[in-house]
Structures are given as structure tokens and as C-alpha cells.
Amino acid sequence: MKIANLSGALPLRDRVAPMLMLVLRRLRDGVPAYNTFEAHLQGVLNGLPAAQRAALETALDGYDALPDTLRDCVFDTRFDRWKDVAALDPDFFARNLVGEILAIGRMHRYDTPVIGPYMSPPPAQFFHLPVSPADIMPRPWVRTVDSPGEPGKVKKIKAPWPWITAVSPTGERDANKYTGWLRHNGGCTPVTGAPCLPAAMKYHPHEYAWDCKPSASIGSASLDCSHSRPSGPSGGMGFASCPGGPDYETSFGGKSVCLQIPRIDPGSEVGLRGLNFLSGNARVVIRLVQSPPWHTIPPQKLIDWHPDVETAPGQVVAEVRDTAYFTMPTSIQQGFSDIPLPPGRYAMQIIVPNDTKYTIAAGEPPPAEFASNEVLFDLEPSPSQRYQITSDQLFCHEETDGPGADEPWFRAFTAVMNPFDAENKVVFPKLNQVEITSMDDVDSGETHSFGPVTLFDGTLGRDYLAIAVLGLEVDSEDAARQQIDDFWDAYSHYLDNFFVQLGGSISGGVLADVVKAGVLTTKAYVAGGALVAILAAGLLYAAWAPADPLAYDGMTFSSRQLYELTDETVQRLPQPESQRIDIITTSSEPVEKKLTAGNRSDYTEKRRYRNPDEDSTYYLTYHIKRA
Known part of the structure; x- marks a missing residue:
């Protein structure tokens, strides 16, 4: 009877008790902690006095002994089915705990069991009352x-x-x-x-669905955004359609667009x-x-x-x-x-x-x-999926003009960012500077191995990874370090003051209006290509000082892109691409996917850097894998 009364009194099935029972059950059964969050929880339980610990284990026995019908009525039993081999996610636990606290608080404040993001009582249709x-x-x-048994009917x-x-x-x-x-x-x-x-x-x-075409100039970049349109198969054969089919195709301004x-x-x-x-x-x-x-x-x-x-x-x-x-x-x-x-x-x-x-x-x-x-x-890929990007080889196809061998220096500037949360301001985190390689006496036709040097090792979730690469041919170490410092200061200043300009290929400035209204953020529709434009604009802005540049490069990756690059079930290699930043032409040359375990593979790509003014061509080799 007490359980039944509790079921009718709560605004939602209780989540706190099942979460506590899950942690206690795993500790009692000797399930190892899979992350620091769970280890901390187990430490708290292990630190309790013996009498309190015994009382909790008695409660666990009573909880497990409840009939399924009563337990399902009062408690959120999805936590009972949590696999022992699965780590406990602190964000998931916190989200459920806060949700229950808000629901109970609203129930007491308004004397009704309400769930919903309201500052005052919501309409009756959102009440969570017993049905x-x-x-x-x-x-x-x-x-x-x-028609069953009648194919085609x-x-x-x-x-x-x-x-x-x-x-x-x-x-x-x-x-x-x-x-x-x-x-x-x-x-x-x-x-x-x-x-x-x-x-x-x-x-x-x-x-x-939105398509945004980026463009870059010295010190600025712009996004020209429009609704995604149906497209047809390659070669012009067949009818144009949206990726989801007819259910995801509508019209806007008299034209077919995609949802x-x-x-x-x-x-x-x-x-x-x-x-x-x-x-x-x-x-x-x-x-x-x-x-x-x-x-x-x-x-x-x-x-x-x-x-x-x-x-x-x-x-x-x-x-x-x-x-x-x-x-x-x-x-x-x-x-x-x-x-x-x-x-x-x-x-x-x-x-x-x-x-x-x-x-x-x-x-x-x-x-x-x-x-x-x-x-x-x-x-999408799991938010906890880790990736690693490294570089380990330099190839000098053609050294710079002039007497003597080259002294190439390559540096990377990396950041993980979620840049489009604000209206138009691009918020860049602190950049990391990575020394890829510095060499003396490099001649045409030579291959030099090093490292490997880690450019990234971590998780992305819904964020983007941005990598900018600078290559210089220098005459002395002091001069090179000064040029690197000048470039670093200029690039950081550019990113601190960068604003995205929204283009106007959609009528009436609708896109900018909905962003300002808070209905949509640029993050929701801007793909990594826009970040490439931003990086390229920064390289142009910062590159006024360096002499004899060997390489300018901008790369961005989402977790989905990195997953597909390292997915053995996606057999095809990406198409080669090319971009020009100032006088440097950068080309990607996919090499291979090498199966490592399960459906995982290590992806290798060479990137070619060509400076026609110096008549130089260098290659760096990059590797991407799931960690």
C-alpha cells in the first residue's frame, strides 16, 4: 500500500533510488570501476560506517525483492538493466537527477505534479498526472x-x-x-x-536542412547560406531527391528544399x-x-x-x-x-x-x-570515442631555389572548438602549438622520418577539431623562432576578433533573423568547411611576416568524419582535395586504410605543399586512428 501511494504521489518515476542501487549493486558484486566518476562513488560508499553500509545493502535487497509491477510503477527501472561492462556516465546521471529535482520542486510550488521548462504553471496538457x-x-x-499473403496488393x-x-x-x-x-x-x-x-x-x-558556402579573404570570412536542395545521382541520370526521400522534401519560395x-x-x-x-x-x-x-x-x-x-x-x-x-x-x-x-x-x-x-x-x-x-x-559516434592524429614523415620532393640545402620548420596550431554557440561571434579556445619537425640540410628527393608527433589525442563529441599548419624555410634558428612567435601572436589576435558574416542568398535575411531570435544558432547548420575558411583567413592574416613559406594548411574534423575515416566497413578512400592559401597550394593524397581490429582501421594521408614562387614542394604524412 505504501508503494502504491508513493506511485500516485510522485510527479514521475523515481530515478535517484535506482541510480544509487545500481552503484551499490556493482560495488557489492565486485564490478570494477570503469572511470574516475564511478571510482569516486565507490570510494564514498566504502567510506561509510559499517552500520550505514549494512542499512543500504538491506535496502538494496528490499528493492530487488519488489514485484516487477510495483517496482516499474514507482521507479525508473532502466538503471536495473545497466550492463556491468558499461561505464557510468556522470552527465547522464546528473541530467536525470536534476530532472527529478525540478519536477518535485514544481509539484510543491504549484501543488500539481508538473514537468516542463516553465517559470509559471504550464498548460494542462503538459501535466504528468496518473492517466x-x-x-x-x-x-x-x-x-x-x-495485404498479407498477396504480394503487390x-x-x-x-x-x-x-x-x-x-x-x-x-x-x-x-x-x-x-x-x-x-x-x-x-x-x-x-x-x-x-x-x-x-x-x-x-x-x-x-x-x-541548410547548405553554407564559405569564402575567405585576409582577416575575414563569410558564409553564404541557403536551404538544401534536392540533388540527383552523379552523371545527371535519375530524379533529384532529398536524402530522406519524399517525407523530407518540401518547398520554400516556390522551390523544392530538404528537411x-x-x-x-x-x-x-x-x-x-x-x-x-x-x-x-x-x-x-x-x-x-x-x-x-x-x-x-x-x-x-x-x-x-x-x-x-x-x-x-x-x-x-x-x-x-x-x-x-x-x-x-x-x-x-x-x-x-x-x-x-x-x-x-x-x-x-x-x-x-x-x-x-x-x-x-x-x-x-x-x-x-x-x-x-x-x-x-x-x-552520431559515441561522445566518448577517442581519436589520435599524428605525423611522422617529411618528404622533400623539390627544395627551394637558391644555393644550399633547405632548413624546413613545420608547426601546427590545434584547438577543439564549438564555435557557433553565440549569435555571430566565433569563440575559439586557447590554441595549442605543436612542433612537428625542424631539420637541417634537406635536399630534393629526401625522405625524413621523425616522431611520431601527436597533433590530437582526445574526444570530440559534437565539437570540431581545427588544425592549422605553418611551414617555413629559415636561415637561422633565432630568425625562425622570431617568425614563429610573430605568426603565433598575429594568428591569436585574428581569432580573438573574428566574426562570421552571414550571407544573404536566402530572401529577406531569414537566416540572420532566426539566429537573432534564438530559434537557430549557426552551429546547427554550418559544417566544417566554414571552419576551413576561417582558418585560411587567419593564415592569410598572420602570414604577412614570414619569409619563404613552405606550407599553409587548414584542416577541420568532426567526430563523424574521423569515425568514417577509420571505419573499415567504409572501404572507399576520400577523394583528393586541393585548396590555395595565399601562394601555397595544398593537396590531399589519401594513401590507405589499414585494418587493425574489428571494424577499425588506421587511415594514412599525405598532404602536398607547393610554393611556385620558391619552386618548392614538400609532403607531410598524417595518420588517424581510434584510440
Whole structure:
């Protein structure tokens, strides 16, 4: 009875107790700490007096002895299923702890169990109250489905089909319906029987896909941004389409444009919005769309569920807003091994058990469950994935003009950045200076090995890695060091004062307006190519002093790019590329992918630096691997 009363009193299923039980259970069972966070937690528990420790272990025994129905009612039991081989994520724990504190605080402040980012009581439809069975009313509609046993034939069936109309990649509450959710054209199907017409859908700016073309000049760079347009296969054959197909194509200003496909991190909380999410026992089915075929991913249980109790029961209208939340898996278990989910294009659907016993035809047994539509998403690499970039070889194809051998110096300037959080200001962190190599008496045709020198060793998450390379041919060590110092000071000054200028290829300055309104940040649509332009502009700005430059280079990487470069399942090498910074032409020459373990490979690339004024050509060899 006490457990049942607690279930009705809480604004959400308790997360704190299961998190504590998880840590205590792993400590009791001798599971090793996989990171410093867990080691600290175990240290705190080990430091408790014996009586308090015994009381906690008694509580753990009582928690484990609870019937599943009662435990699922009161507690967030996803923590009970946490694998012993998985590290505890402090950010994930903190997010759940803060969420519970906010929910309970709002309940006491407003005398109602409320969840949502409000400074005052929110509308009733966002209350997280116990749901009465009378409020869980099916909303049947006619759906065209394949006819069982009759290939190529379809039939129309009226039933409470679940349907996903929007996805929140970060598990936003539905109150944040504008900036936290991404919709698609299929959202109109339950209401009209067909995908949304462009005139029927007013998408928000963050829901469009964007293309931004960067350009650089001395001391500044600009971004000319426009909506992504459908494109066709190479060679001009076939029809133009958006990456997600018709459900992700709409129109803007009379032209076809593409919608954003959600990008989701492994281990993150994901929100689904739609209708006929009629059971908290629904499950989410996920499959990898891209070839080759991959392992079956077990269905994911819901961690939260909010049926719409505002819209009139039984109505099928666009305003219906059932929501369901689940945790995106990070891996699947095969035998005794955990296999990480590879980044790529996935599809997901929600399977809802027929708890209302809805019958399609009189006299027939009710179906066991109903399946929704599939929606697409792109899975990003794990935020904890580490990468290492090194350089270990210099090749002088052609030394500079003039008497005597060359004395080449190469330096790298590196930074991990999330530069587009602000409106237009690019916030660069402190740069790291790395000495790649300094050599004497280098002649044409010579290869010199060194190091290896580490340019980067760490994680990126959603940040970018930026690397700028400067190569000089010097006459003396003192002069070289002075030139390096001058360059460093000028480059740092440039980055401290850099602003991105938003271009105007979209009508009415819409992009700048939505950025200023806080609906969209430049980070949401600017790819690494813009950072290359920024780095290049900085190199031009800072390069007024150095004499006899051998190399200017700018490289940027996202975690997704580094993962694909080191993924053995992606057999192809990237295409060679070329860029010009001042008088230096830099060309990339992919060398190989060398399989190391599982689906991992070490990627090797040479970069060619050509200065026609000095008639010099140098190569540096770079290696990228997963650490």
C-alpha cells in the first residue's frame, strides 16, 4: 500500500533510488570501476560506517525483492538493466537527477505534479498526472497497408494505428515544441490520408536542412547560406531527391528544399511525438538502413510516456500530441561481447500493444499490437570515442631555389572548438602549438622520418577539431623562432576578433533573423568547411611576416568524419582535395586504410605543399586512428 501511494504521489518515476542501487549493486558484486566518476562513488560508499553500509545493502535487497509491477510503477527501472561492462556516465546521471529535482520542486510550488521548462504553471496538457483508463481512448483512422499473403496488393484498414509525427533528438519535453522537435511530411497522413502538402505545413527554420558556402579573404570570412536542395545521382541520370526521400522534401519560395534528418547521440534520451501511443509498454524498434546488413537491435522500452488528455477522445487531428521517450542504445550484446552501434542512417518505429483490445472486424480476435510508420535519423559516434592524429614523415620532393640545402620548420596550431554557440561571434579556445619537425640540410628527393608527433589525442563529441599548419624555410634558428612567435601572436589576435558574416542568398535575411531570435544558432547548420575558411583567413592574416613559406594548411574534423575515416566497413578512400592559401597550394593524397581490429582501421594521408614562387614542394604524412 505504501508503494502504491508513493506511485500516485510522485510527479514521475523515481530515478535517484535506482541510480544509487545500481552503484551499490556493482560495488557489492565486485564490478570494477570503469572511470574516475564511478571510482569516486565507490570510494564514498566504502567510506561509510559499517552500520550505514549494512542499512543500504538491506535496502538494496528490499528493492530487488519488489514485484516487477510495483517496482516499474514507482521507479525508473532502466538503471536495473545497466550492463556491468558499461561505464557510468556522470552527465547522464546528473541530467536525470536534476530532472527529478525540478519536477518535485514544481509539484510543491504549484501543488500539481508538473514537468516542463516553465517559470509559471504550464498548460494542462503538459501535466504528468496518473492517466485514467477513460483517458486512453483509441483514435482509429484508415491506413493503407500491404495485404498479407498477396504480394503487390494493398488494403485499407481502420484501426488505432500509432504514428510518429516529430522527433526530439535530445528528449525535449513537448512544451519546447518549436526548437526541440523535428517534423516531416508524413505527419499529415493520419488526418488527410496522404503526406503533407507544402501549403499545409509551416516548418520552423531549424527544421530545414541548410547548405553554407564559405569564402575567405585576409582577416575575414563569410558564409553564404541557403536551404538544401534536392540533388540527383552523379552523371545527371535519375530524379533529384532529398536524402530522406519524399517525407523530407518540401518547398520554400516556390522551390523544392530538404528537411533536416534528426542527428542522435548514442545513450541520449530521445522523444517521439504523434498519436495512438496508447500504452506505457510500447517499445521502439530500430534498424540500420544503410548496407551491408547489420545485427538485429533489441526493441527499446519506454522510459516515459504522456498520452494527450487535452484533445477530445477519439479525434484524429493534427493537434494530437502523445509523447513517448526512450534511451538510444549504445551497443548490442552478441555472446559475451558488446558491439557498439555504428554511426549511420537508421529508421525507427514504435510498436504499441493493443491494451484497449480494439477489434478491427466483428467476430475477429483483437490484434496483439499495432506498428507505426518508420522515421529516419542519423546516429552520431559515441561522445566518448577517442581519436589520435599524428605525423611522422617529411618528404622533400623539390627544395627551394637558391644555393644550399633547405632548413624546413613545420608547426601546427590545434584547438577543439564549438564555435557557433553565440549569435555571430566565433569563440575559439586557447590554441595549442605543436612542433612537428625542424631539420637541417634537406635536399630534393629526401625522405625524413621523425616522431611520431601527436597533433590530437582526445574526444570530440559534437565539437570540431581545427588544425592549422605553418611551414617555413629559415636561415637561422633565432630568425625562425622570431617568425614563429610573430605568426603565433598575429594568428591569436585574428581569432580573438573574428566574426562570421552571414550571407544573404536566402530572401529577406531569414537566416540572420532566426539566429537573432534564438530559434537557430549557426552551429546547427554550418559544417566544417566554414571552419576551413576561417582558418585560411587567419593564415592569410598572420602570414604577412614570414619569409619563404613552405606550407599553409587548414584542416577541420568532426567526430563523424574521423569515425568514417577509420571505419573499415567504409572501404572507399576520400577523394583528393586541393585548396590555395595565399601562394601555397595544398593537396590531399589519401594513401590507405589499414585494418587493425574489428571494424577499425588506421587511415594514412599525405598532404602536398607547393610554393611556385620558391619552386618548392614538400609532403607531410598524417595518420588517424581510434584510440
